[in-house]
Amino acid sequence: MFFPRMTAQLPQPEISHARAVLIIALVATVWGFGFPATHIVLSGGLSVGALMGLRFPLAGLVMFVIIRANGIAITRRGVLDGIWLGLVLVLVFWLQTDGMRFTTTAKAGFITGLYVLFTPLIAVVIGQRVKLASALGALIAVYGMYLLVHLRGAGASGHTLWGVFTEMNRGDVEILLCAILCGVHIVMMGAFSRRSEAWLLAGSQVMICGVVSVAVTAFLPSPDGFQNAFAALSHWPVALAALYLALGSTVFAFWGQATAQTRLGPTESAVLFSLEPVVAAVLSVVWLKEPMSAQQALGGALIVVAMIVAEALPRMFRAITVPDTRP
Numbered sequence: 222m223f224f225p226r227m228t229a230q231l232p233q234p235e236i237s238h239a240r241a242v243l244i245i246a247l248v249a250t251v252w253g254f255g256f257p258a259t260h261i262v263l264s265g266g267l268s269v270g271a272l273m274g275l276r277f278p279l280a281g282l283v284m285f286v287i288i289r290a291n292g293i294a295i296t297r298r299g300v301l302d303g304i305w306l307g308l309v310l311v312l313v314f315w316l317q318t319d320g321m322r323f324t325t326t327a328k329a330g331f332i333t334g335l336y337v338l339f340t341p342l343i344a345v346v347i348g349q350r351v352k353l354a355s356a357l358g359a360l361i362a363v364y365g366m367y368l369l370v371h372l373r374g375a376g377a378s379g380h381t382l383w384g385v386f387t388e389m390n391r392g393d394v395e396i397l398l399c400a401i402l403c404g405v406h407i408v409m410m411g412a413f414s415r416r417s418e419a420w421l422l423a424g425s426q427v428m429i430c431g432v433v434s435v436a437v438t439a440f441l442p443s444p445d446g447f448q449n450a451f452a453a454l455s456h457w458p459v460a461l462a463a464l465y466l467a468l469g470s471t472v473f474a475f476w477g478q479a480t481a482q483t484r485l486g487p488t489e490s491a492v493l494f495s496l497e498p499v500v501a502a503v504l505s506v507v508w509l510k511e512p513m514s515a516q517q518a519l520g521g522a523l524i525v526v527a528m529i530v531a532e533a534l535p536r537m538f539r540a541i542t543v544p545d546t547r548p
Contacts, residue, residue, distance in 0.1 A: 253500025265459035270438030277431030303425025323392030330501025339404030358531030368520025
């Protein structure tokens with residue numbers, strides 16, 4: 222799952238370009254493993270609310286320790302910005318986690334990756350200009366979505382653009398909404414990170430996500446609340462998967478971006494982050510034994526291509542056409 226780029230980092234030694242590439246590739250891979258981990262937790266009996274109410278308080282506590290250990294000031298502005306981001310973030314993860322109950326792990330990974338396309342489109346809504354590459358990527362992604370969700374033998378509606386949406390199940394729709402809100406979250410983070418410290422924003426929004434999740438889940442009836450959490454966590458695969466989501470997909474992901482991403486250009490980062498849905502898809506078929514047709518595999522591949530076209534192609538072209546004037 223994607224977290225926005227951090228523009229301010231903790232004090233740290235300079236790392237090599239090769240190590241930065243390795244760290245970001247690991248972050249993308251960790252996110253890819255997060256999809257089957259979520260599947261294991263949910264199929265093991267832990268409810269969506271219980272997972273949210275355990276994952277984010279634990280991750281938030283670890284991040285708070287990191288913030289205090291590095292002497293980062295806790296400012297009122299940073300906390301308020303983190304609250305707003307956390308309210309969006311809890312919707313993002315709740316939709317994604319609940320959606321995975323109704324769709325395959327591979328589809329969840331590919332559809333989530335559409336945030337790369339939604340982000341510039343949402344920026345247009347607030348007055349920014351859209352790039353031609355973003356529009357082209359959106360068209361490619363729509364066709365990829367059609368192949369991903371279209372079932373052979375479906376009615377005539379399946380052969381139209383509207384058919385892309387009518388053939389989506391509840392999980393597909395929830396994860397598509399998650400991807401859209403990811404775009405909203407990234408745009409908000411881009412604005413807030415100019416005035417607040419990045420690690421404070423990261424930690425405070427994760428903690429808010431945890432507080433809201435606990436408050437909501439506490440009032441949910443069984444089996445959607447915490448009632449079956451202890452029984453589910455008594456099985457070590459469920460407990461390990463939940464711990465992985467808290468420490469790997471959340472804490473490590475923030476650390477990896479904060480440590481390595483400013484050492485890389487946006488093009489390299491975009492391409493490396495495209496590993497996330499690919500890893501999720503491979504694990505879906507090889508590990509979880511979920512079915513995937515050749516048509517769906519092509520649709521997922523087109524979504525990855527659309528992500529690269531939208532984010533990386535313009536910068537690749539600019540790097541080729543603009544001479545390097547550095548001494």
